[in-house]
Amino acid sequence: MFKSFFKTISHLIFRPRQFNHKWIAKLAHETRNKKILELGSGKIYKGDYYYSVKDMFDASNEFIQSDIKKEYGHRIVDATSMKFENEFDVVLCMNLLEHVYDFQMVIDNIYDALNKNGLIVILVPAFYPLHDEPHDYWRFTEHSLRKLLNRFSLTRLEYSGIRQYPFAYYVEAVKDH
Secondary structure (H helix, E strand, O other): OHHHHHHHHHHHHHOHHHHHHHHHHHHHHHOOOOEEEEEOOOOOEOOEOOOOOHHHOOOOOEEEEEEOOHHHOOEEOOOOOOOOOOOEEEEEEEOOHHHOOOHHHHHHHHHHHEEEEEEEEEEEEOOOOOOOOOOOOOOOOHHHHHHHOOOOEEEEEEEEEEOOEEEEEEEEEEOOO
16 A cells, blocks of 8 residues: 555656657657567557557557466567577557566567668656555666667757656667668
8 A cells, every 4th residue: 555655656756647648649649551569569458559659559560469468468578588580660668677677688679670760769767656566676877878779879868856856767779870
């Protein structure tokens, strides 16, 4: 009960869903005829795939929802061991990296999975309560995200909150090699 109360307060103060959807809506509006992989599409919550953004994207896109849990009903994809090669135009990695111990392997696998000029989209919390324990390992800063994405060309890095005290980050980067 105590944990649930503070989670609710955090969502009221930080408004992570609104921050996430603001940037994803802009991206989705501009994205047509692309092959998109969404990592960590999540479970049904409140009668819908609450964590997935598939419905925000135009039907002209081939949108693949995925997760590591079979019971969620998506394609099974483990971001730490996936073996795609130049297959996707966009990979969405939203609210996932903090739950993966070997986050560098995920970034490397996404790089391999993207076509040339493919786009990686990352959303991560910065100041946010622990969740989905015991699999909540990391919090990233803008500096760690820049280093983590050094093989990409960073095209957008936004934060929620104030720069010195961010609540979350939204990042877009392009594979241009």
